[in-house]
Amino acid sequence: MGARKSIVALVIILAILAIAPLGLPRFYTYLIALIVTTGLLSTSLNFVLGFGGIYQFHHAVFYGAGAYGAAIMISKLGYSGWLGFVVGPLVAAALSFVIGLICVRLSKLYYGMLQISLGSLVWAIVYRWYGFTGGDDGIHGIPMPELVGSPLGAYYFTLIVGGLSLLVMHRILNSPFGSTLQGIRDNAVRSQAVGVNVRRHQLAAVVIAGFFGGVAGVLFVVVDNSVFPDMMFWTLSLEITIMALLGGWLTFLGPMLGAAVTVSLRTFVSGFTDYWTLILGILLVLVILFLPEGLLGYVFEVWKRRTSESAEE
Amino acid sequence: MLRSSKGMLQVRNLHKSFGGFKAVNGANLEVADGEIVAVIGPNGAGKTTLFNLITGILSPDGGQVIFKGEDITGLPAHRTCKKGITRSFQVVNIFSRLTVFENVRIAVLSQQGKTFNLFTPSKRLVTDETASILKSVGLIKKKDSVCGALSHGDQKVLEIAIALGGKPQLLILDEPTAGMSPEETARCIDLIKALRNSMGLTILFCEHDMEIVFGIANRIMVMVRGATIIQGVCDEVRCNQAVQDAYLGGSDVCSV
Numbered sequence: 001m002g003a004r005k006s007i008v009a010l011v012i013i014l015a016i017l018a019i020a021p022l023g024l025p026r027f028y029t030y031l032i033a034l035i036v037t038t039g040l041l042s043t044s045l046n047f048v049l050g051f052g053g054i055y056q057f058h059h060a061v062f063y064g065a066g067a068y069g070a071a072i073m074i075s076k077l078g079y080s081g082w083l084g085f086v087v088g089p090l091v092a093a094a095l096s097f098v099i100g101l102i103c104v105r106l107s108k109l110y111y112g113m114l115q116i117s118l119g120s121l122v123w124a125i126v127y128r129w130y131g132f133t134g135g136d137d138g139i140h141g142i143p144m145p146e147l148v149g150s151p152l153g154a155y156y157f158t159l160i161v162g163g164l165s166l167l168v169m170h171r172i173l174n175s176p177f178g179s180t181l182q183g184i185r186d187n188a189v190r191s192q193a194v195g196v197n198v199r200r201h202q203l204a205a206v207v208i209a210g211f212f213g214g215v216a217g218v219l220f221v222v223v224d225n226s227v228f229p230d231m232m233f234w235t236l237s238l239e240i241t242i243m244a245l246l247g248g249w250l251t252f253l254g255p256m257l258g259a260a261v262t263v264s265l266r267t268f269v270s271g272f273t274d275y276w277t278l279i280l281g282i283l284l285v286l287v288i289l290f291l292p293e294g295l296l297g298y299v300f301e302v303w304k305r306r307t308s309e310s311a312e313e
Numbered sequence: 314m315l316r317s318s319k320g321m322l323q324v325r326n327l328h329k330s331f332g333g334f335k336a337v338n339g340a341n342l343e344v345a346d347g348e349i350v351a352v353i354g355p356n357g358a359g360k361t362t363l364f365n366l367i368t369g370i371l372s373p374d375g376g377q378v379i380f381k382g383e384d385i386t387g388l389p390a391h392r393t394c395k396k397g398i399t400r401s402f403q404v405v406n407i408f409s410r411l412t413v414f415e416n417v418r419i420a421v422l423s424q425q426g427k428t429f430n431l432f433t434p435s436k437r438l439v440t441d442e443t444a445s446i447l448k449s450v451g452l453i454k455k456k457d458s459v460c461g462a463l464s465h466g467d468q469k470v471l472e473i474a475i476a477l478g479g480k481p482q483l484l485i486l487d488e489p490t491a492g493m494s495p496e497e498t499a500r501c502i503d504l505i506k507a508l509r510n511s512m513g514l515t516i517l518f519c520e521h522d523m524e525i526v527f528g529i530a531n532r533i534m535v536m537v538r539g540a541t542i543i544q545g546v547c548d549e550v551r552c553n554q555a556v557q558d559a560y561l562g563g564s565d566v567c568s569v
Contacts, residue, residue, distance in 0.1 A: 171431075171432055171434075172431050172432070174434050174435060174436070175430055175431050175432055175433055175434065175435060176422045176427045176428050176429075176430045176433070176435050176438060177428060177429055177430060177431050178435070179415065179418065179419055179422065179435045180419060180422065180423065180428040182408075182410070182411070183408050183411070183419045186408040186409055186410050186411065187406060187407065187408050187409070189370065189390075189406065190402070190406050190407065190408065190475070191419070191423075192370065192389070192390035192391050192394075193368065193370065193390050193391075193394060193399065193400055193402075193406075193476075194394060194399065194419060194420040194423045194424070194475060194476075194478060194479050195391050195392075195394035195395050195399075195420075195423040195424060195479055196391055196419075196423050196428060197391045198391070201428065201429075204429070
């Protein structure tokens with residue numbers, strides 16, 4: 001779908017979100033910030049999953065790495081919040097480089113299996129290392145810089161950083177690197193035959209995705225002032241994969257839409273029943289059966305059909 | 314006379330097995346600068362495997378591949394491409410979700426070493442180079458079609474266009490006209506001749522249609538069960554007894 005239309009849609013949504021706190025109670029701004037954070041995480045996963053065809057099964061580990069990187073810098077090592085916010089994504093990118101370097105030799109499902117194992121190993125270390133990571137308790141009450149210390153400050157910070165991250169990823173996907181990545185997704189052998197070093201490009205893509213996963217982790221720290229090992233547990237990786245599939249994994253903003261649906265569902269339906277995942281499951285089955293390109297993919301398809309029909313008339 | 318001009322590619326005693334099956338079992342090949350060489354042989358003779366070995370998609374068990382005096386044996390595909398060997402595939406092998414233009418653009422971007430450029434929109438880069446390749450193969454009018462929707466013949470031509478994007482010196486075509494209609498075949502043959510004559514490319518191809526082979530090849534190499542049995546000019550190959558027994562069905566084609 002047209003890149004320009006995606007950007008226009010993004011700008012309109014951001015404008016609405018920017019004025020949202022004026023009329024909405026605090027609970028809703030927290031919810032929106034959570035959606036942006038989770039959506040950014042899912043988008044960063046989809047950067048390699050949907051656009052790179054790389055089966056990154058355990059992407060949440062980079063979310064956790066970014067969050068823990070920031071939290072430990074601030075709470076355990078006593079650095080300023082801002083420095084922590086920068087270090088978090090870098091830690092995530094570095095971890096992504098190491099895991100990527102090991103996994104990228106394998107293809108498709110084998111990549112996914114090894115990646116999920118190595119990610120779980122990182123989770124196990126974080127879960128057990130009480131002295132450094134707080135173990136299963138995590139780290140709470142992380143002091144924030146004054147600017148983002150208030151809920152409103154945290155909200156706008158999340159919105160701005162999340163929006164910028166999306167723009168940068170969008171830009172990369174439309175660069176030669178992005179074109180090459182999509183070429184590798186469609187046909188790795190052909191890419192090699194035109195001189196593309198497939199593994200090196202995949203590794204770079206995984207590092208970029210890890211970095212933005214880490215940015216999402218930092219945003220969570222800003223919104224919630226805490227970190228815990230569940231942030232890098234494999235079930236979250238599954239959840240953000242479902243978000244990408246639900247929203248449309250071949251569209252740029254699909255994962256964001258998927259995150260909005262999933263997080264809202266969890267927030268509102270789990271008040272009525274513990275089995276909210278049942279509804280999510282049914283929804284996912286319906287989408288896979290009837291809208292294989294996801295919700296946003298379907299919207300674009302209808303849109304394209306309409307514009308081509310009106311062009312013919 | 315062509316044999317005395319300088320060599321572009323030499324393949325010496327190449328071997329490759331898959332499990333117990335010897336797919337390539339002593340292949341030898343010489344391609345001189347500026348000539349068109351055909352590889353022929355029955356189905357399963359190892360022609361495609363030989364091309365995969367030369368271009369580095371597979372790595373050989375034994376033997377040597379020399380390109381312009383340099384040993385490139387076992388070099389991975391992305392490196393042989395940068396050395397100046399590009400190829401088309403027998404079974405259409407393109408980026409099916411992308412448009413015709415985007416398909417060729419990836420090859421050109423890669424050839425120019427721009428694939429790690431993260432921030433310039435692709436749209437602004439290498440448009441002239443890509444357009445001129447599409448013009449030369451006659452696909453420029455279809456540049457915005459998603460290539461999965463092209464006819465088979467056009468997809469085969471797109472294969473060649475992608476290969477040209479790598480600015481090759483040696484172009485390898487794996488059954489370029491397979492599955493084409495007679496008109497498409499005629500156009501494809503003209504294209505191959507034009508690539509040699511006006512762009513000065515050296516071309517190595519394999520093909521089942523003997524009319525095409527004898528029509529455009531300067532020299533022919535014959536493979537049977539993975540081994541080279543002869544390489545020579547057309548008449549030498551046509552009249553060779555071993556070739557007739559193994560491949561041309563024993564019929565007397567020598568007098569043609």
